[in-house]
Amino acid sequence: MADLLVADALEKVYGEGDAATRALKGVSFTVAEGEFASIVGQSGSGKSTLLNLIGLLDTPTSGQVLFGGENTTALGRKGRSRVRNEGLGFVFQFHYLLPEFSVWENLTMPAQIAGRTLSAKERDRALETLALLGLEGLEKKNANQLSGGQKQRVAIGRALMNRPRLILADEPTGNLDTANTATVYELFRRINAEVGTTFLIVTHDRAVAQQTDRILEVRDGELVQDVRNDYV
Ligand SMILES: Nc1ncnc2c1ncn2[C@@H]1O[C@H](COP(=O)(O)OP(=O)(O)O)[C@@H](O)[C@H]1O
Numbered sequence: 001m002a003d004l005l006v007a008d009a010l011e012k013v014y015g016e017g018d019a020a021t022r023a024l025k026g027v028s029f030t031v032a033e034g035e036f037a038s039i040v041g042q043s044g045s046g047k048s049t050l051l052n053l054i055g056l057l058d059t060p061t062s063g064q065v066l067f068g069g070e071n072t073t074a075l076g077r078k079g080r081s082r083v084r085n086e087g088l089g090f091v092f093q094f095h096y097l098l099p100e101f102s103v104w105e106n107l108t109m110p111a112q113i114a115g116r117t118l119s120a121k122e123r124d125r126a127l128e129t130l131a132l133l134g135l136e137g138l139e140k141k142n143a144n145q146l147s148g149g150q151k152q153r154v155a156i157g158r159a160l161m162n163r164p165r166l167i168l169a170d171e172p173t174g175n176l177d178t179a180n181t182a183t184v185y186e187l188f189r190r191i192n193a194e195v196g197t198t199f200l201i202v203t204h205d206r207a208v209a210q211q212t213d214r215i216l217e218v219r220d221g222e223l224v225q226d227v228r229n230d231y232v
């Protein structure tokens with residue numbers, strides 16, 4: 001089977017001249033469909049930069065990103081956003097839900113923004129997503145009435161709505177307590193097993209990384225370790 005993701009010699013330089021920062025110095029790896037992997041490294045090592053390049057939120061200074069066999073680096077802005085919308089889901093440390101909107105509205109935001117009624121397929125998707133995340137009964141609540149853990153679950157649901165092949169999570173539990181952190185990882189695992197979604201999770205928490213199947217370590221802009229984790 002072809003690799004879902006290929007990161008090929010990714011370099012990223014921010015700024016110019018004396019102020020230039022070489023955030024990534026040639027990072028290469030591949031991810032197969034269905035993997036459950038983490039990216040670890042100290043603060044400032046380049047983890048978010050790497051995730052932003054893979055997520056097509058930013059473009060590399062050199063190197064390329066292939067997604068589903070397609071070379072995204074050759075695409076223009078429009079092509080990249082097509083790949084992003086169809087194939088990728090994002091979960092961040094902060095949930096970025098719209099506080100004055102209900103759980104249901106947050107999940108179905110594209111239709112809300114477009115001011116159109118939901119298609120039957122979108123409705124089913126949203127209901128299925130609520131069930132998958134254990135959020136049934138909360139659909140009418142406003143996001144600002146939810147606990148921190150519930151908010152992050154809705155944010156995960158939103159990332160899952162288009163059933164992306166790959167979910168990229170950047171410190172998704174950085175703002176949560178131990179119990180909610182465990183819940184989020186159980187959910188990621190369940191989605192990985194039941195839906196087949198591939199996960200790439202950035203964390204600086206070793207204990208969290210130990211629960212994934214593969215650990216990639218970034219240090220000072222370089223990939224210094226890539227190990228299968230047998231201790232799950
Ligand atoms: N937009 C930016 N402009 C300039 N420098 C940046 C920018 N984003 C990140 N950096 C720098 O790049 C390096 C890697 O940052 P980052 O990828 O955010 O690391 P991490 O997520 O591992 O903490 C750091 O030195 C950081 O200061």
Ligand SMILES: [Mg+2]
Pocket residue numbers: 047048049
């Ligand atoms: Mg970061």
